[in-house]
Structures are given as C-alpha cells and as structure tokens.
Amino acid sequence: MGIGSFIKQFLPNNSGNDSAFGELLKEASDQIGQTSWWNVNVTELAVFNDKIVRLTNKEKAAFIIYLVEHIAHYHNSHSSFSSTNVKYIRISMGKSILSALFKMKLELDDDDLAEIIHIAIRYNTKSAYPVKIPLKAFLNQIQKKYTDTPLPKTISSALKSLQNKVKNDADFCTELDKSKLTEQIGTILNPTTPGDALKAVLFPGDDELTIFINQNVARLPNEDKAHWYAIISLCKKASGAKPSNKYLDEGRPLINKLGADQFKVVASTWFDHFLTIKEKERRHTFTFSNQTYTDVTYTFLSAPATECFKGVIWLCATVKDTTLLQRVALVAERAYRKLPGHGQMSTAIGNASLFTLYKAEGLEGIGHLSRLKVRIKLNSTLQLIEKYMVQAATDRAIPVSVVEDLAVDDLGLINNTRIFEIDDCKAIIQVEKVDKVSLTWQKKDGGIQKSEPAFIKEKYPAQLKEIKLAAKQIEVNLSTQRDRIDLSFKQGKNMLWEHFDKYYLQHGLISIISHKLIWQLTHADGVTAAYWLNGEWIGYQQNVLAINNITEVCLWHPATATVDDVQQWRAFFIDKQIQQPIKQAFREVYLLTDAEINTRNYSNRMAGHILKQHQFNSLAKVRGWQYMLQGQFDNGADGTATIKLPENNLIAQYWTNVIGEEAGTSGIFNYVSTDQVRFVNMRSNETVALADIPVIVFSEVMRDVDLFVGVTSVGNDPNWRDNGGLPAYNDYWTSYSFGDLTEVAKNRKETLTRLLPRLKIAPVASITDKFLVIKGKKRTYKIHLGSTNILMEPNDQYLCIVADRSQKNLTENIFLPFEGDGGLSMIISKALLLADDDKIKDVTITRQINHR
Template identity: 30%
Template sequence: MGVLDGLPAEPRGWLEELDQHTLEVFGQLDATLTQVVSGYRYPDDALLKQLGKGWGDAEWRAMSLWVQLIMRTTDGSMITTPLPTALAQRRLRWRPHELDLLWRTALASEMRRTDIPYRIPISAIKRLTVAEREPLLAYLRRAQRDIDESGSSDWQAKRVLDALLAEHPTADPADAVRSVVPDGDGFAVLLREEYGKRLGQPELVPLLRHWADATAAGPTPKWAARAAELLTPEAAGVLREVLGRLPAYREGPAHNGYREVTTYLRDRTAHVLRGMIWTCEPIDEPWVTGLLGDIAVAAGTGIGGSGANSRSELLANAAIGVLGRRGGVAVVPQLARVQAKVRKKSLLTKVSRTLDAIAVQTGLSPDQLLERTVPTFGLGPDGTRTEQGLRLSLDGTVTFDGRKAIPKAVDRQLLAELRATAKELKKTVPVERFRIERALATERIWRWHEVCEFYLDHPLTGAFGRALIWEILQGPAGIPVQVDGTWELTDPAGRRIQPHPDTPVHLWHPISHTAAEVRAWRDHLMEIGLRQPFKQAFREVYLLTPAEEESLHHSRRFARHLLRYGQAKALLTDRGWTGLSLGWWDGAGGSDRCEAVKQLPGGLTASWHFSLDPHGYERDGYGNTASVCVSEELGFVGADGGLVPLPEVPPLTLSETLRDADLAVGVTSTGLDPEGHGEYWQSFGFGDLTESAQVRHDALTGLLPRLSIAERCTLTDRFLRVRGDLRTYKIHLGSGNILMEPNDAYLCIVPHGSGDQVFLPFEENGGLLSVILSKAFLLAADTRITDASITHQLRVT
C-alpha cells in the first residue's frame, strides 16, 4: 500500500494535480516503506539513500510532497523521522501549484501538537517576495490562527510565519503586533490592545521585529547597531511607556494548549521585552537607569513577590547586563536594590560581579562603592526637603505646611517631581537599612571619618547611623552626638569619646559584651527614648548550649517545629537562604525533604534541613505544594564540603544564623494560630521562651513602668500578667497566646489594626511585642470590650 491508498478521499483527489514524473517518484518512495513498528510503516533509510543518488530539484520536490502527503495517511500521525526537517533545509525551486498543495496538506493535518507539518511549506516560501506570497496569504493567515489556538506560539515555525506575515500590511496595525507577539500572556494582550496602533505603524514594525529577534543571551554588536539605527524619538517614547508598565505587571492565568496555568511571560513576549531593554543601553536619558533597576527587581523576584526563583530571569539578566554595560557609579544604587530584594543565586552572582567590576574601575571595594553612591534625594541634614511650602520627608510622604492635603494652587510640576522622588525614596530606605544591618552581622570595620561622612552626615543613612551604637575596636562604644560641628560618641554614663578620624570602628554587637554592659545600653535606650532601625542593643544572642557541644555538628534547638511552609520559605529567602522546596508531587524523589542553605562569611555555609508534615498529605493533596513543613537539625559546612564542629564556628556567625532560625519559628510557627489546638500548639504557645522571647521580656522590664497600665501588669518568667476588672490574664511572651485565671482557660483574640502607640526601642520583625502590648491595654480595660467574640469567652467560667 502506498500514499494513494492511504489517503483520505479529499487529499487523494489532489494527486490529479501532479505530473506523471512526480507520481513515479511517489511509487519508488512507497517501495521504501518496509520498516514496520507496532503496526506502523516507516521508510528504510538505506533504500532512501540509494534512491536519492543523482536526484535533481524535481525529485527532491516530489519527495517533499510525498512526505507531506504521507502525514495525511493512517500512518502519518506516527511519523517521527527526521525527513521533514532535513527536506525543509533544502533550497528547492517550487512551482506555484506545488506550493498550494504543500499548504493544503499542512492545514489538513491532524498533527496539532507539533509543527512538523509546517516545516516544509514554510521553508518553501521563506525566499519568496511579498508579491509571490500573496496567492498563499489566506493559507498563511489560517495557519497562524490554528497555531495560536493550539497554544503553541513558541514554535520556530510560528516565529518564521509571523515574521513573513508582518511584511503583509493589514488594515489594523494591531495585527502586526499580534503577528510578532501572539496572545500567550497578559502582557502580550496589553501590547496589542494599548500599544498596537503605535507599535504597528509601518515605521515601527521593523524595530518591533528586531526586538523579537533578541533570542541570544546578550546583544551582539551587529544586533545593537541595527537597534540604534532603527530607534527613532517616537520609538524611544513608546519603549519607555511599555517598559514602564513592566514593574507593576504580575503573573496571571493563561492557557498553554493543554490547561490553564499561572504565567508571567511567554517566550515570544519576553524576547520582545528583552530587545527593548537592550535598546535602552545607548539612550542617554535620566529615566533609563531607574527603570532598569525597577525591571530587574520586579522580574528578578519570585512568583508572588518572593522566593529563590525569579519571575523572569531572562529579563532580570538583561536589565542587570545593560546596567553593567552603562557602568559608572550612577547604576550602583539600582544594583544595590537588586542585591537587597532578589534571591535568585545566578542573578546575585551577576550583580556581585558587576559591582566588583565597577569597584575596580573606581579603586574601591564593593562595600565602599555602595555606601558612596547612596542618593540624597535633595534632602537636608534633618532628612527633609522643603520648597514652596511642600515638604518631602524621609518616610516618603509629601505634605504642605504639615498637612497631608495638598492645595490645588501649589506648583503642580514641583509636586509631581517631589512625588516621583518620594517613590524612589521609599524603594531606597529599606535597601539601606538591610545593607547596614548586614554590616553589623558581618563585623565590617570602617575608619571614623568614613562613618561620619557616609553614616552620620548623610541625610538618608544618617537617620540610621545616628541611632546606632558605634564601637572603637577593643575600646569604648557610644551613640553619635554632634558637638560644635564634630561627631563624638557618648556612652550610657554620659562619657564623651572623640575618635581620631582614622580610628577603626565597627557596629557594637551584644555578643562581645557582658550581660551588665548589654543591660546598661538597653536601659539607656529606654531612658532617652531612642528607637533603633533594627535590633542592636536588644539583639538576641545565641551561645552554644551543652547539648549542642555534645552533638558537635548539629543544633536541634529549633528542630521539630511545625511551620507555615509558604511563609517560612518567603521569610528565609528574604534573609538569604535558598533551597527550601517541598511538595506532595514526588516524595520518592526527595521533595518530602530538603536542605535550605545560606552562604556565610569565611567560606562557611549554613545548612538547615526540613521535611514534610507526615499528616499533611490528607490536607494538601497529591501534586500540591506543602502548607506545613517540619524544621530539622541545623549545621555548618566548610569550604571543603565537610561538616564544621559547632564550637569552631565563629560565635557571631553562629549567633546570627540561629537568629534567622528563631525568627522563622517565631513568626511562622503553626503554634501562633489563635484557634489552634494539639500537643505542638500547646507546647509552643505556652512553653519555655526562646532567645527572641527573652528579648521581649527584657524590653518589657524597661517599658512597663512607663505605661499607664503599669499597676495592672506583672512580668513573670514566661508571661505578662494583666489584671482586668473581670478576669486576670496571662499573655505568653513567645506566642502572644492568652490564658485566663484561675483555671487557665484559653482566650482567643485575633489581633488587627495598629493597636496602642507605645514607644518600642527597636523595629521588631513580626511585631509580636507590639501585639502583646496591644492585648495588654485591651485586657486591662476588659469592661470596655465590645467585641462579641471576646465578651462571650469572658463570660464562660
């Protein structure tokens, strides 16, 4: 049986259009179908090779038609040979009626999950002129629609087809955009619907198609030169607007041809956007650097805004690459933002290399480079900028004469400028706080004149530096105070210390000091009402326990805790940990256990193991991400890959690593569930205090005497005891859970709102101290509680 016998009725009639020689070649080719696999016939390669010796253009065209037709037979759906691809690579001189037949067979094919039926037909028209392709235009547009509907918009055949159709103008410019960027994701739809008329103009289409060719890892000199040649002022304006939409764009549902999946960008869209990003490199405008930073952060962070993966590593890489090639100190603040927000390891490595290269150019270390390029945003020494009654403050607010309401009569251009600056300021402040806290954890050393210039006099970082304790190496420590224009340090006893400009200093850390010294600093901060930007004086200290010394290589201090998996992963990722990945999709393959790691100073790597909650399968279901994970042992690995004994880990490194673990447990434990139950919930909610809870105890020791409810409060080893008029309550300092005396009945209060405004000496991650105080104020006046969900519990004896 040959092609003729296996064809359905309609395509069998198409054979009448072929000449006798072509049909004779068909017969010879039919004779090669001698290989039978599972009932399906395939051509014998040796016979084909022998048959093709001495063939000319006509015979190869005949073979191409034979392959195209055989894909319409009962055997056609099983063809997996390289023949279509090999024949598509031949440059053949096709006749018009043969081209028509090729496209009819391609469109009639039932092989909808592959582009094989399109390879030979597309190859046959690639070198035709626009006029020569015109008779086939209806076929080409139908093929374009069929591929779009199949969800296979990333096929190479589709790329070529779209590029060819882009040369055929239509009445709707948006069609030109759709031909380059098919509707595979939300941003592609946005491009067509909101920018289609502009991007589809004849003068912009060549640049749009050039952007779509940005499929390599980086722009070649030839690609960049062509982009610069095609770039017009109008195109630059559209480019800015389109890329300006990208930082706020988020992933959404899209159909991939099989099912609906969460999608950020399909490849075709991402390639166009990468081309746009590359085209920013030669644009000498002030908006470019900030926009590239925004894109790198948005694309570099994970789905949902966190995690060790990235929404689009492709786009983040492109933005970082352009920032690096633009170079200079102006790009450093944007790279610092990426370093603070993005957790994808490959992207962080690229940022570090870029910063290293710029540092070498400037003769500075990367740390010195970062601190020397923090923008001032036009702020004065007091952290504000005031013009024409409008005031921009360090917290990113813009007010008029102290009021939030802005009169209509103010200079609108100035107002717009200040609001744009405020937006950038809000992005930078957390980055700088993160950088300075990292310096505390890594014992960075400065010269005193560097501290004064970059951390005390600077209007942004000065707000942090002036609230921190600085210590002379192996000497005294103090809080900065300016006297007659000169910065000094003042200790809790009021002693003044005047460091020499070249004196080496670092940020004071409680791990290096006695309990009495730490207590003195904590009392002093409470007395002067100084809020620190992060925990320094009240920072938790984690020293080795006898159990850890005995186990030698592992700490189980924070093991066997049930943590909310998604929240724990996000928190640890933000603190530099990677590798936390669990789910109910492949337990035998290892997804029931994982190892989170963090790179530390001195070549050490922290390793914290996690596993799935064994009772979680019924709750989560197969194929889903875990909702709860179990923390396991934590250890350290050296540069040689071996386990490092805990006593050999530097005390500061050990303490800061265990602090991460304590924070993860303290913020994400299921024991915090106000409506929880079970043995673990009881143990966590009312058990012994961790180091972070002990710090809350110390803070409350100084805070309580200053509160209006002081006479109603008593601090015990684990609880803040509050006397109300109806009951007496015990608030646990580790969980915030409440017991009511005399029978220790549990009281469920779900915190909401900001609560009472009470001075806290630090900004606590998780805010549990603030929650505890808010509950204390509420319960001290329990007769004024009107929330029915609470009053009902108070009435139950």
C-alpha cells in the same frame, strides 16, 4: 515535470526505506550507529556533504517533502519511540537533516516553493513531536528571492492558503508564531515600495498593553512615528533569554535618530501603563465522573506582546537615565508578582528587566538589583540576580558587598529631606523614620498642607507623578537598605574608614540608618564601640570620645561584647529615647551550649518544633535562606533550608521533615517538624565542628532559626488547636504556647522590664518568669512572652485573641528601642487592651472573659 511526478522517481515501490531517499536516510543513520545519534551534527557526516548537499535543487525539494511525509507517517502510526529502535533513530536523523537543509540557501523554482508551503499547511502543527517546516526561515528565502520581482501566482495563492490556515486553525502554531507569521506573510503579499506612504508597524498582540502602545504611537508626529516603527520592528526580533550584542548595536542608532529624550518619555509612559495592568481571570467549567468542576486561570500579557515589550526593555540598557531605570526596576517587581495557579506574572519581562539593570552604564542599575535581591523570593530569580551582581563585582575587581555600597543612590536626600520647587510651591519629602516617609506642600505664604494644591494637579501632572515616585523610591530603598545592613551581620564586613565615611556616614540615604547604629572603630589606640550623634562619636555614657586616625569600621555585635557593655548600650537607647532601625543593642545572642559542645557537629537547640511550611518558606527567603517546599510529588526537595556564607566558606543547614498525611490543594504539605542545625564546608561539603564556627556567624544563624520557629510555629496560632490542626501534636501546642522562653522571648522580657515603668499600664502590670501579668477590672491575664498567647486566672483558662489588622495599632505612640519585633508589639497591644477589659466591645473576647 511537476514535483509530484519527480518524487515518484525515488519511490518506485512506494516504500520509504527502499527508495533512493530512504537509502540516504539509512546511510546517515548507519554512519553514527546507536551510541550518540541524539547529539550528532549531521552537517559533519560524509553522506550529508558528499550526497545530500550535492542533490540538485529539484532533488532537494523532493527530499524535503519526502522527509516531512515520512516522519509524519511514522508519528501518526503510533510507532515505537524507543531510543534503541532503529526506525526511530532514522526518523530522528531525518528531522536533523531537514533542519540542516532549511539553514542552507535553497534555490527552488516556483512550483517547488508552492508545494513546500502546501506540505507545511498539511503537516505542520504546534504539537511537540511531529516534524515541522521551519516557516520563518522558509518565508525569509521567498522574501529575498522576490524582493525586486513580482510574486508568482502559484506562490501568492499558496501564501494566501497559509495565511488562512494560520488565522483559523488554533492547532497550527503558537500564539507567538501566529503573530509573526501573519505579519511576515502580509509583508510578502503586500510589499512596501520606496514611494509608498508611511506604513505603520504595529506593536503585536491583542491585549491592553498592545492597544495602549499602538494608540500612543499613532498620536505621535509622523517623523517620530517613522523612528518608532523602526524601533518596534527591531523589538519584534527580541527572542532568547537576553539580547545579542548585534541587537543592542542595531538599537543604539535607532534611538539616536529618534532622540534619547524622546525615547525616555515614550518608553516611560509605556512602563507606567504596564504597571497598571491587571491580570484577567478566566473560569472554565467542566464535568468529570458526574462532578462539575471550575478551573480558574489567569492571563497577563500575550506571547507576542511579551516578546516585543522585552525588546523595548533591553534597549533601555543603551540609555543612561535615572528615572528610566527606576521604572525598569518597578516593571521587574510587577513582572515577578505571583498569579494564583500560574506562578510569576511574566518571567520573561522580569528577566529582561534584570538584564537591563545589570547592563546599564554606571552603578544605578546594580543598586536596583541589590534592592530586588531583598524583595524577590523565587530561588531561580535570586540566582540570576546573584549572577549579575557577581559579574558586576568581577568586572570592577571588588567584592559584591562593596559594589552594593557604591550602587546605593542617595535619591537627592540632604538631612533626611528632599525638596522640589514647582511654580510658587515646594514639595517637601521628609524621612521621619525608616518606614515612614511624608510628603507635604509648602505654599508661597509659608503654609503647609498634606495634599497637593489643586493647580499643581491640573498644570503639572507629570512633575507631580515624578515627585510621588521619588517619595516611593525613598521609602522602598530605605526599607531595602535597612534589611541589607541587618543581613550583613553574617558577613562580618570590615570597611576602610574612607569607604565608611563616604558611603555610610555622609551618604544622604544610608546615613538615616547608619547614624542610629553602634559601630566598632579600629584606630591608633585600639578598638572602640561608638555612636554618631550631632557630628561626634560618643560612648554609652554619652561622653564624647576622642578617637583619632580611624582605619577600619564594622558593625558592633553584642555577641563579642561584655554583658555589662551590652546592658549599658541598652540603657543608653532607652534613656535617649532612640529607636534603632534594626535590632542591634537588643539583639539576641546565641553562644555554644554544653549540649552543643557534646554533640560537636550539630545543634538540636531548635529541633522538635512544628512549623507551618508555607510561612517558614516565605520567612526563610526573607532572611536570605534557600528552601524548597515539600509536597506530594518529587521536586527534589530534601527538607533542608540552607544559607551560603561565602565570607567564611560555609553553608548553614536547618533540617526539616514533613509531618501529617494531608497536603493543601496545591499538593504542598502544610506542616514540617524541625531537626538539627549543621554547618558544612562550602568546597568540601564536610561537616564543620560548631566550636570552629566564628562566634558572630553562629549567633546570627541560630538567631535566624529561632526567628523561623518563633514566627511560624503552630504554637503561635491561637486557633490552631480549635481548627483541627494535627490532634496528635496538641501537647506540642500547649508546651510551646506556655513553655520555657527562647532567646527572643528572653530579650522581650528584658526589654519589657526596662519599658514597663514608662507605660500607663505599669500600676496593673508585672513580669514573672514567663509571663507579662495584667490585672484587669474583671480578671487577671498572663501573656506568654514567647507565643503571646494568654491564660486567665484563677483557673488558667485559655483566652483566644486573634489580631485584627484593620484595628488601630495600640502601640503606635509607644516608644520601642528597635523596629521589627512584631511579637513585642503584640504583647504590649494585648496588655493595653486587657488592662481595660471592662471597655472591650468584641463579643468573641467578652464571651470568653465572662465564662468561668
């Protein structure tokens, strides 16, 4: 009896609800009622175990076909999808039963198997709501059944029809499913036998990475090819957010058979190529309401290639190799780079890289996670990194900050230098300062040149690539560690002397930063602020300090020092011409004001400013804060920027509100107004009185907030008012541009007062309450020490100068006692320019100067 005739036994009135199968569906629905049908495990229902499981194989096949057709008919008839609708509950129950049946081993005959394939061709679709035959699981059953016997013609014919459907119908399945089904059907139709020649297992997809990898494997010796085909076969199974232990356990012997060194070399080549791939832009023009629009989208990797490549990255967790992990970290950065209108390039590949860095043996991977935590801005990614960091710390029973210290690689640096020897040459990587790393070449005769010798490029391309990668890694890691140490002021981190000595003072990489900072040393005779110079601790009077038995060390902070001590340390760095990698001696200090004591629970010191929201969002994340952009849609954003301070059980909040009615093309509001700063208890969420906040923590949080205002306020934009801005807030622009000085600006004023006598503009420069005044050849200029905006005497005419990043940095050869204050550099640069205003060629500037 054919299955079609068999089914008719159960459909005497051609009515699903009146049939025997319909009764099974009704009985299952009745057993659960309407209260929890969406969360039921059908295999626990009596009707499933007592009746459905007991159906004959022929009856199960008929039941499957009945369910598919019945559910598809319901959806196609546009019936109700209400969760209270009895028929919809039965349809949902049918989907659950169908899924459970395909998880069982189905002993079906040839006709039944072929008929189910045809049913899948008829009803399967990649659309979200209709029922689907789980083809991969179903084809697995066919594959196992006919492992040792020829494929029957009925099934072969049905599979070829399915193969054609997958190939030609774009709505049948997703790109990833298409790749997997095509390969699986091909394997069933043309199985490999032990005597066959080596059969290629291709990396899936049709994009640039796929082509490169398949060509790369094709050039390998046959023995290596066989091992790589096995590895690629495993990587094609790399579904899910992270690998199972079974996946990694299967991967280890495959890599061992190939050889770990061979795996590293080939995988590194693939990663290097991945880093060079450019996203592809696609433009689609369409007309709507007589208007023509162009939709621009970007693509990076296909879904099949992404999944398989993810599997390769996971396998790197089983191989211990410094260079390989460096490349995995670079892959993560590339994957998290944003595409316009798309988001991150490939979150799946980025997350796979994070897992591998966390899972890799030792602490090198954790060191890369620590670096990525500073460089990546997306909240969800930062949370994942934090999760891995916390887990790594928990596994070792030590604080996260200590894990980060232990994980920092010295990258082979000794006395700020790393040397590679190739042939008769030496490649010398030299750290000149935190953000400047040079690579020079010393020839056999001792001569030094900046570019690599021609024969190195020709004979040793692989070594040259590794040397340049090492230089880049040193530069990136120095910058990251500088930022990490700067952010650690909020932690109030105390270190045992042994830890500090090993991981800060003597460390090849960190010592480049730590040797230029002031440290607070706790020792047998008390607490002393000291600076490490030429192998000795000295004070600000440049005297060698006799300090014995140091027990603890922490960063010195000016908020806990006397005014005289702060002034002496500032004089020390200027007199010694030492530039600190972070602003420490000249760091702004924020102490409680009378107004804040009166308000008690909140500060209005930074309220009432207008910020550019996108800039504010970016800067907040750089400083470790979390903020969600506010837009013309409900994404849960409440306008509050927060930073967790777990060491003190606190969360700091900076409140904002959107202003203006216009949003950008993305629906995000352009501007926000600022409100109060608060601190809340991390556990109870209750507001904490400002007087109870530790001095350094309060100062550092307020410093961040002042930085947000100082950098992203519209008052810093010389073109904001002229470009339209928000006309109702023009008074704010004027008051901020030339108003009272913030703490940052006050610090600039003091720094400039110390530096000015050393600058060539000293004879024509002076400092007033709010301005650096420059007497030029044509006019006198007042540069505001906060906004850096300029007024010209005698009538306080506004002078608009927009920074041109392509121009030479006028302050490049001027000593500044700290790095990182772009505003101070801007003020000095403008002053140098205007002191020689008769030499200015830019007509947009000269036109303003000459107009009175």
